Amino acid sequence: MAHAVTAPPGTGGGERAAALAVRGLAKTYPGGRRALAGVDFEVAAGEVFALLGPNGAGKSTTMRILTTLSRPDAGTATIGGVDVVREPQKARRLIGYVAQRSGVDASGTGRENLTLQGRLHGLSGRTLAARVDALLETVGLTEIADRGTREYSGGTRRKLDIAMGLVHEPRVLFLDEPTTGLDPEVRAEIWEHITGLAGAGALTILLTTHYLEEADRLAGRVAILDRGTIVAQGTPAELKGDLRGDAIHVEVLDPAAAEPARRVLAGLARVREVTVDGVTVRALVEDAAGAVPLVLAALTERGVTASSVAVARPSLDDVYLHYAGRSAKEERA
Amino acid sequence: MSTIASQSWFMTARLLRGTVREPLFLIIGLVQPAIWLLIFGQLFYRVTDLQGFGDGRPYLDYLTPGVVVMMALTRGAWSGGNVLEELDHGVLDRFLVSPVSRAALIAGHLCQQAITIMAQAVLVLGLALAMGARFAGGPVGALVLLLAAILMVLAVGSLSMSFALVIRRSQSLTAVIQFVLLPLVFLSSAFMDQSLAAGWIRTIARFNPIDWAVLAGRSALAEHPDWQLIGTRLLWLAVLAALCALVAVRSFRSYQRSL
Incomplete structure (x- = not known):
């Protein structure tokens, strides 16, 4: 190995x-x-x-x-x-x-x-x-x-x-x-x-x-x-810092809507590493501030209602997700 | 005091403290021998009428050493359970990470077993006396029986702890104890004179450490103890106990390898 x-x-x-x-x-x-x-x-x-x-x-x-x-x-x-x-x-x-x-x-x-x-x-x-x-x-x-x-x-x-x-x-x-x-x-x-x-x-x-x-x-x-x-x-x-870009967290009301939301995000350019954790869909983007309107528009177009969209510097959880392939919170659940 | 001796003492003191603070287990350990004395003593008291049984003493006198040895056997057999509990609570790992000698960890348990079995044996002897048993061998005979019981607890306790360290499942320990203990007791002269048993049982009993302990204790309590018999049986028990203790110390390696 x-x-x-x-x-x-x-x-x-x-x-x-x-x-x-x-x-x-x-x-x-x-x-x-x-x-x-x-x-x-x-x-x-x-x-x-x-x-x-x-x-x-x-x-x-x-x-x-x-x-x-x-x-x-x-x-x-x-x-x-x-x-x-x-x-x-x-x-x-x-x-x-x-x-x-x-x-x-x-x-x-x-x-x-x-x-x-x-x-x-x-x-x-x-x-x-x-x-x-x-x-x-x-x-x-x-x-x-x-x-x-x-x-x-x-x-x-x-x-x-x-x-x-x-x-x-x-x-x-x-x-x-x-x-x-x-x-x-x-x-x-x-x-x-x-x-x-x-x-x-x-x-x-x-x-x-x-x-x-x-x-x-x-x-x-x-x-x-x-x-x-x-x-x-x-x-x-x-x-x-190694992750480059920002983290974007989209929250949906219904857990059933998380998967459609993930597909919407995964379909967008410049959006990487999309993962689902309960009602939260997380992804990394190059320019988060500019990406938010695009994300919202794409979600509305597919009929997925987001309860919130937040932008943050990547957390250690995002790092973990990137390397270990699953969220630490998911791991604990 | 050498390091191993003082460390063993710290461990013994720790375990005895627990025993004294929760004496319930000690008392529960006395219930079974009391029942054996009461019920077996009454159930089989006429057995001494059989031709060739014992040396003419009443059955209660004959039975008491057997009950003491059986108590030691039971106590030793369950000592693996204490190790499993320490293992489950992380107490054992905590000790293993310190520079304490592995021998001291085993010795602490064995000393605690030996001290508690002495106390219990004295109580059982007292109960037998109260029920009318008479021991011509006197205090010296009682000491020999105590020694035999201690050697028994050391040997069986070591094996039980080894089993606990290697197998690490309390269900398996329980199963083995239940499967092995009682048959081994009945393949000795604890309850029945071997000269009246079938030939194959007599052969097995000759190699059965339970029989060694019972014979030594019973002879020492008689009017004319057979010191050659007592000496050889105690010696064999001591050798066995030493070997078993060695196995117990070695079994820490197996535990460590499997982690």
Whole structure:
């Protein structure tokens, strides 16, 4: 398979030492399902890097290999120069991991969970107690630290998860879908915490997400993964810029009218990449402002009633659509 | 303290904390042995009248070691379920990503099993005494039975955890336990003297670890323990438990490969 990989941007990537370097990572599961078909990327120290992609694209497999839970068939991955396959014990000291499935022991309190995690990393005594207190404070769990985690809400548990991933002061923090299934307010809160962590400088963060808004807000660079290969990577701005032109979103009242509307748009000159997402038809055009009257006229001519026509700079969702061939929202539905 | 030992202790303490906070499971684990003692003890008490059965002690005395070993067997067999639960909740992955030794993860579960089975065995022995059983072997005999029960829980617990890590389906675990456990118990001298059983059963029982544990415990509780029998059976059980624990630690590799 061709390696459809765009080179990391010349600035930034090369100057700082790579905290994380992934080369030619491949993995086929027993039973023949190919999860990764040669993945390459590099993350600089202190950078926040997001992996985007539909379900089954290989995001979680990549995460599992980098966190030493799984082994690749081919390729290498190094964290701060330590090979995760050859020296997993050494690599484990450098990484923190917040998995999709929580990992909080329900029979213990928040403090007990956090303390145990610290002990497993060789911390003890006052150092550990002080660090546990500080982390509980940071994620706002001090008041409920001595309550059983069974009583914690999803958001609270997630905050504890993040604290548990940080107790040994790792160099690289892996966040696998950190806000999936959380309320919007809690999501915003978690984003704030992540931004705070990233802002402190030393920590490198690799996150996977379904929410493109999340990647757009948090990540300095993103890579789009599809069917086990990286199909695009760069800063969100670069990726949006690569699309050329503007996004035009036509909304129809009746979902049944979406398909006729799509055909109308697809028939117009200068209109590219027309896709349907519920009652929204999206497309890219060279000159959106000039195209709106043409689009409206064409729709009226075919008897399709649009409830709104909006023009926007392409979003990361449009980028995703372009590369992964389906909308991230559609993927979640 | 070496790293593995202290890590094992952290894991044991974590699991014991859970057991103490939710003692219901411990109590449920005692219901079955109590029922065996009450019902089997009453149902078969005349069996000792048979020519060649046991050494003349009442059936309740004969039965008690069998019930303790069976309790250990059941407890060990279900320990894979605890691992599956940790797996489902991501707790196991969380540990595997830390530099904790894989042996300590298994050891934590095994120590917790051993400690809880000791508590349960003491309670069952107390119940048997209250029901009128008499153990001439005294505290030393009781300790031998406890040791046999612990070795049993370690061996079976390790196998069950390996199964959980490799197969990772609780339905399959349940099926195997239900299919294997009871027949194996009846292919031992837990309830019936082997000298009165069919020849083929006697042959199988000789290689059945359940029988080793029952024989050692029962002999130790008798008036004149056969220390050679006790010593060899305990040794075989210890070797088996060590082998099974090794398999359990190795099965983490299979788990990791399949991810």
